[in-house]
């Protein structure tokens with residue numbers, strides 16, 4: 001019983017930590033262009049992005065926009081390739097994905 005409580009606590013702490021990490025990565029590396037309110041600056045409103053893109057899509061774009069901009073429907077790429085670690089890319093994608101709690105029912109797989 002105790003071990004279950006411990007594991008559950010670890011899970012919650014871990015989920016929370018990922019979100020805070022992702023938010024930090026976002027504020028430091030992305031907010032200057034994508035805005036702190038997520039409502040778009042350059043590029044799209046991230047609240048909408050979180051509905052229309054999978055976490056994987058967001059990870060791809062965040063790590064290599066030059067390769068993905070055409071697939072995403074843009075004709076030119078204005079987003080730099082940022083020197084993020086794989087962990088940072090995953091955390092920031094988690095954060096952006098988490099903006100819409102109903103995403104899992106709406107997004108096409």
Ligand code: HEC
Pocket residue numbers: 025026029030031032033034042043044049053057058061062069072074076077078079080082084092
């Ligand atoms: C220098 C400005 C700039 C920075 C910094 C930047 N972006 Fe972008 N991003 C853009 C622009 C502009 C677009 C729209 C495509 C274009 O015109 O290149 C875009 C598009 C995107 C898209 C595609 C949105 C969609 O669904 O169509 C994603 C995802 C994205 N950015 C994620 C990020 C993340 C995550 C970071 C931080 C790690 C980041 N961007 C940092 C400028 C930036």
